[in-house]
Amino acid sequence: MIPIEYWLVLSSLLFAIGAYGVLSRKNAIVVLMSIEIMLNAANINLVAFSRYHTVLHPLEDKDPTGQVFALFSIAIAAAEVAVGLAILLTVYRRYQTIDVDKINILRW
Amino acid sequence: MNRSGYVRGLAIIAFALLFIGAVLSVDWPSPAGFDERNDTVSNEDVGRAMFGVSGASGYGLIMVFIGVLLLVALLGGIFLAKEEKEEGQ
Numbered sequence: 308m309i310p311i312e313y314w315l316v317l318s319s320l321l322f323a324i325g326a327y328g329v330l331s332r333k334n335a336i337v338v339l340m341s342i343e344i345m346l347n348a349a350n351i352n353l354v355a356f357s358r359y360h361t362v363l364h365p366l367e368d369k370d371p372t373g374q375v376f377a378l379f380s381i382a383i384a385a386a387e388v389a390v391g392l393a394i395l396l397t398v399y400r401r402y403q404t405i406d407v408d409k410i411n412i413l414r415w
Numbered sequence: 416m417n418r419s420g421y422v423r424g425l426a427i428i429a430f431a432l433l434f435i436g437a438v439l440s441v442d443w444p445s446p447a448g449f450d451e452r453n454d455t456v457s458n459e460d461v462g463r464a465m466f467g468v469s470g471a472s473g474y475g476l477i478m479v480f481i482g483v484l485l486l487v488a489l490l491g492g493i494f495l496a497k498e499e500k501e502e503g504q
Contacts, residue, residue: 308446310443312438312439312443315434315438316435316438316439319434320431320435322431322434323427323428323430323431323434326427326430327423327427330423331420331424357456358456359443361456362446363444369456369460370464371460371464372464374456374461374464375461375464375465375474378461378465379477379481382481382484382485383484385485385488386487386488387488389485389488389489389491389492390488390491390495392492393491393493393494393495393496394495396495397495397496
């Protein structure tokens with residue numbers, strides 16, 4: 308069994324990489340991908356703690372609620388990406404760019 | 416990379432080190448009496464937790480809501496992405 312610290316460190320690194328992408332990149336699609344990386348870091352935490360709970364209490368009933376919540380989180384991330392990409396498509400049609408530094412008004 | 420890029424990078428590295436330090440400073444209890452073969456959560460267990468074994472247990476209703484959310488997101492995406500017709504066409 309892999310110790311939970313390793314998963315948490317991996318999750319922290321993924322979250323930091325995603326946060327760096329959101330803060331430093333200008334391409335909106337890369338920003339969207341970085342947000343997905345941050346969401347996946349949260350999913351790793353959910354699954355790791357679910358597994359850790361099972362490992363710590365082997366005599367109780369198995370409780371995979373954390374894994375179920377990770378599946379919900381993945382579904383909601385899919386919905387977010389669908390809307391985000393559609394918004395980016397509209398913004399590109401309007402401004403001919405998806406540079407987040409140049410998209411600075413919330414109207415069109 | 417310009418100066419603000421370095422500042423952002425350093426801030427993120429400090430952020431990650433803060434998280435990692437917090438994780439490693441906790442004394443996580445080690446498992447005892449864990450049998451890797453019998454105590455591992457299977458896909459069947461996840462399915463049971465998601466849809467329940469009887470009555471209103473499980474998260475079936477939430478699955479339906481998430482399905483509706485995905486449908487709405489799909490329709491919203493199509494609505495936003497569809498080509499606008501030019502005036503007079």
